[in-house]
Amino acid sequence: MQIDVAEALNLLCVDDLKALARQLPVPPLANRKAELVTAISCALLGPGLNALWERLDALSRSAVAEAAHEYRGEFLAQQFPAKYQRSPAFKESNKPAALGLFIYRHFAERSLGIPTDLRQRLLEFVPKPASAQIQTVAEPEPVPGLxxxxxxxxxxxxxxxxxxxxxxxxxxxxxxxxxxxxxxxxxxxxxxxxxxxxxxxxxxxxxxxxxxxxxxxxxxxxxxxxxxxxxxxxxxxxxxxxxxxxxxxxxxxxxxxxxxxxxxxxxxxxxxxxxxxxxxxxxxxxxxxxxxxxxxxxxxxxxxxxxxxxxxxxxxxxxxxxxxxxxxxxxxxxxxxxxxxxxxxxxxxxxxxxxxxxxxxxxxxxxxxxxxxxxxxxxxxxxxxxxxxxxxxxxxxxxxxxxxxxxxxxxxxxxxxxxxxLGLSDTYQSPRPASAVGLRVLPSLSIGVSSGALDEQARQMFDTWAVQLPDDLWRLDRSKALVALEKGYDIQALQAFLQDHTTQDLPESVAAFVAECRANALAVKASGVATLLTCCDAATAARIAAHPKLSALCWCVEPKTLVVRTDRLAKFRAVLSQELGLGLVA
Structure with missing residues (x-):
């Protein structure tokens, strides 16, 4: 609240000032506004401030503490009753109560708060209020249909x-x-x-x-x-x-x-x-x-x-x-x-x-x-x-x-x-294993269920990497594995899943399957997108492919066919026109 005590008091009418003066231990005899403002200001900023604060009831003292320790010195009228379950009394018989000596309305800022000079004095002895606490229960209150x-x-x-x-x-x-x-x-x-x-x-x-x-x-x-x-x-x-x-x-x-x-x-x-x-x-x-x-x-x-x-x-x-x-x-x-x-x-x-x-x-x-x-x-x-x-x-x-x-x-x-x-814990342990199914993995790459039943995680894993066989068996499949690897699936996750759900070491054939599929998936790499160009005759194609500036931009794959990387097509077109005087049509 960016005003001092005297400014805040001057915003009040004489009747309200008189009501506040009566809240002082020794009410002044003054009747004029200027005299009342001076008397109340001296009382609030003088050595008796602590005693004035002690005379407040507990709820009003809490209100002063909340406002004093609010970074702007404001009294938050919506927050206070939520924290204390009720609001403090600013009026008694339609007249300002003792709390009005500490908290004032600033009409320009549309707020309630403590004047700056008074707040500095209060912070010397008013304790910081405890933070709001949330109430919990061991079990929800039973209601019909819960x-x-x-x-x-x-x-x-x-x-x-x-x-x-x-x-x-x-x-x-x-x-x-x-x-x-x-x-x-x-x-x-x-x-x-x-x-x-x-x-x-x-x-x-x-x-x-x-x-x-x-x-x-x-x-x-x-x-x-x-x-x-x-x-x-x-x-x-x-x-x-x-x-x-x-x-x-x-x-x-x-x-x-x-x-x-x-x-x-x-x-x-x-x-x-x-x-x-x-x-x-x-x-x-x-x-x-x-x-x-x-x-x-x-x-x-x-x-x-x-x-x-x-x-x-x-x-x-x-x-x-x-x-x-x-x-x-x-x-x-x-x-x-x-x-x-x-x-x-x-x-x-x-x-x-x-x-x-x-x-x-x-x-x-x-x-x-x-x-x-x-x-x-x-x-x-x-x-x-x-x-x-x-x-x-x-x-x-x-x-x-x-x-x-x-x-x-x-x-x-x-x-x-x-x-x-929410960041309240650094680790998380699922209340039970992600999948409780037990598996039997054979050297033939066949997989069967030894205990429990397939859950969603297991079915998802098998659908990705294996084909289903009769008698509730599955077999790891190279074609499906290659498709999965091309999509970005991690085959190590498959190997870890199988190991986690069997009591024995995995057969060597499974490790070989994983290694082979990983290697095969990397055998061919897409390095770019190209455009096929068809020339009017083989001589033109040979002429273009032999040109010093164009030979680095294209490849001759058939007598009349050239291949140009799509990202180099614009440069190829420009050189083709400038150096050979040839055009390129769609």
């Missing part, structure tokens, strides 16, 4: 499945949004081993709300944001990084996807709160989503691992710890049902709970939980009392079953994978 999902293993399996699916199935995107088509989301949902968080239920009509896909919606976007997949035409295909990810530990790839998602511009998660219209109105309506994600990630990093956190508590903690963020620059452009009457610009219609809290739910449920960072406990928001009810008084909300599909999220817990991804 479902708990542990997501670590699901995320690892789904990652492998989706990467493999992009190789074998046609996953299409709708328009330029990067969002998978409805048919592709259905296809993906049907293949998820543990299913989506909610079943896909078709709405009875176009007005009925339905939850729809969450994981099946998120995975294609996550892969694109992470650079593991890209759109070619309308089809989503793996990139070279996506192919390599199939041979990398899932935890490493999941961490990559989360970090890439934090800065992506493919999608604003709040756009999935479809009941709130106007998000794409003209002008700068919505804030930058990456700033919101950063604030939420910082708050997650302060959460204890393996402890359940209620969503309202996490939302409160974000405000109390100063991790607030903006969802919209202009709430008047957002609305429910009808643009004028349903506008969220009205007082009480754009609260933290309605906007910021819904964004927190969307990011955590659809992306953090899908990637396996957090375990979740949730209810069905379409059921009675299954979701949040804070939107019921909004104009136009009568017909809404829920405000967002994520309203049923009640609790979350950062798991071991989440601790690794």
């Amino acid at each position: 479902v708990q999902r542990q997501t670590e293993l699901d995320a690892a399996q789904e990652l492998a499945l989706v990467l493999r699916m992009l190789e074998t199935e046609r996953v299409t995107l709708g328009g330029k949004t990067g969002v998978a088509s409805t048919a592709s989301q259905r296809l993906l949902l049907a293949k998820l081993p543990a299913g989506d968080f909610y079943p896909w239920v078709e709405p009875a009509n176009k007005w009925e709300q339905h939850i729809g896909p969450i994981k099946a919606f998120a995975w294609p976007l996550l892969l694109q944001a992470g650079g593991l997949a890209k759109c070619v035409g309308t089809r989503l295909t793996l990139t070279s990084a996506g192919i390599k990810a199939m041979s990398v530990a899932p935890a490493q790839t999941l961490r990559l996807l989360w970090n890439k998602w934090l800065g992506n511009h493919l999608l604003d998660e709040f756009s999935r709160v479809e009941a709130i219209k106007g998000q794409k109105s003209a002008g700068r309506v919505m804030s930058a989503a990456d700033d919101r994600r950063d604030a939420i990630e910082q708050a997650l990093q302060d959460c204890p691992v393996s402890q359940w956190v209620a969503l309202p508590e996490f939302s409160r903690f974000m405000q109390a710890s100063g991790r607030d963020f903006v969802v919209t620059h202009d709430p008047w452009k957002l609305f429910i049902a009808e643009r004028q009457y349903g506008s969220l610009g009205y007082e009480g219609s754009h609260t933290w709970g309605l906007l910021q809290h819904r964004y927190i739910l969307a990011l955590l449920f659809e992306y953090a939980a899908t990637l396996g960072l957090i375990d979740v406990a949730y209810t069905d928001p379409t059921e009675l009392e299954g979701g949040l009810e804070d939107f019921r008084d909004l104009w136009g909300a009568d017909e809404l079953t829920f405000l967002s599909r994520y309203d049923g999220l009640r609790f979350f817990r950062i798991n071991a994978l989440g601790a690794f991804v």
Whole structure:
């Protein structure tokens, strides 16, 4: 607050100054404004300041401490009640309370704060307040219909499945949004081993709300944001990084996807709160989503691992710890049902709970939980009392079953994978081996199952490097191996996988197979792209190939045919014209 005590007091009326003067241990007898300002200033900046502060109640002392230790000297009126569960009293019987001696309103800056000279004195003895703490519970509070999902293993399996699916199935995107088509989301949902968080239920009509896909919606976007997949035409295909990810530990790839998602511009998660219209109105309506994600990630990093956190508590903690963020620059452009009457610009219609809290739910449920960072406990928001009810008084909300599909999220817990991804742990150990299947590898390069059953990881490995035989056997195949190596797969990952799932050393024939395939894959290397040129006759071709400046740019492969590297074609054309007076036509 860039004013001193005298300036702050001069902004008050005489009646308020008299009320503040009565809060002093020895009220002055002055009645004129200048005299009151001088008397109060002397009391605040004199030796009795500590005693004045001690006379405040505990909550008011906390308010002064928070403002004094805020780097601008401001009192953060939104943050304080989130941290202390209530607000301090600035008024008593409609008159300034004792707290008004310390914290003033600066009308020019539109803020509450402590004057600079007073703040310097207070910092000499006012202790720094403790940082905000988040409350956790051992287990979620039981409510009807509550479902708990542990997501670590699901995320690892789904990652492998989706990467493999992009190789074998046609996953299409709708328009330029990067969002998978409805048919592709259905296809993906049907293949998820543990299913989506909610079943896909078709709405009875176009007005009925339905939850729809969450994981099946998120995975294609996550892969694109992470650079593991890209759109070619309308089809989503793996990139070279996506192919390599199939041979990398899932935890490493999941961490990559989360970090890439934090800065992506493919999608604003709040756009999935479809009941709130106007998000794409003209002008700068919505804030930058990456700033919101950063604030939420910082708050997650302060959460204890393996402890359940209620969503309202996490939302409160974000405000109390100063991790607030903006969802919209202009709430008047957002609305429910009808643009004028349903506008969220009205007082009480754009609260933290309605906007910021819904964004927190969307990011955590659809992306953090899908990637396996957090375990979740949730209810069905379409059921009675299954979701949040804070939107019921909004104009136009009568017909809404829920405000967002994520309203049923009640609790979350950062798991071991989440601790690794969020940087809270340097290492990660999967709760069980990536694949529990036992294998029998024969010298003939045949592979059989000795115990357990093939899971998604094993099937993906065999589909890439082997052909299936009768009697549940597979055999390593050189042709498939060469195709895989050309795509960028790592054959060492195959060898390590086989060794990890057999109790004996691998036959020498397997090592020979690996070495041979690696060598054969490198036998021929693409060194460039060339253009074939056909001359009018063999004499012209020979003349060009023999020219001192052109001989280094082309090769004569047939009597009338020349080959020129495409990257040298422009230079070849120029020399051909200048030196020989010959043209080159398409």
